[in-house]
Amino acid sequence: MQDIGLSFRIDEFYIRPLHRRRKFGRYAVEKVKEYCKSLHRHKIIIANVYVNNEPALKFWDSIGFKDTGRRERVKDLRLVEMEAEL
Numbered sequence: 001m002q003d004i005g006l007s008f009r010i011d012e013f014y015i016r017p018l019h020r021r022r023k024f025g026r027y028a029v030e031k032v033k034e035y036c037k038s039l040h041r042h043k044i045i046i047a048n049v050y051v052n053n054e055p056a057l058k059f060w061d062s063i064g065f066k067d068t069g070r071r072e073r074v075k076d077l078r079l080v081e082m083e084a085e086l
């Protein structure tokens, strides 16, 4: 997680394959959100997801992150910006 000025951002979020679909990801994001909220610095947290990473898009969606419509290009791929309120 880093403070990027107007919001916080989660980068390089990864759960080991063996432990996936056991709610560890959801739990970890909840903890990061709680921590960010406790800092009282921003009201928004974002995560950037590669447009072709369907499982991750579903994951962020399932834990309440919404597509902001903003896109960033990294080489040949686009990143979908997802955000949630703290």
Ligand SMILES: CC(C)(COP(=O)(O)OP(=O)(O)OC[C@H]1O[C@@H](n2cnc3c(N)ncnc32)[C@H](O)[C@@H]1OP(=O)(O)O)[C@@H](O)C(=O)NCCC(=O)NCCS
Binding pocket: 012, 013, 014, 015, 016, 019, 020, 021, 022, 023, 024, 025, 026, 027, 047, 048, 049, 050, 053, 054, 055, 056, 058, 059, 060, 062, 063
């Ligand atoms: C995306 C990732 C972090 C999810 O972590 P996780 O611990 O498996 O996720 P959770 O168990 O907390 O899942 C919560 C919900 O998200 C959704 N979800 C998670 N993985 C999913 C998948 N592969 N396909 C569809 N929905 C998925 C489901 O709704 C799930 O609830 P359910 O299992 O009751 O259906 C993990 O798959 C991962 O590390 N992927 C590789 C790295 C990556 O893509 N990181 C994200 C970069 S933006």
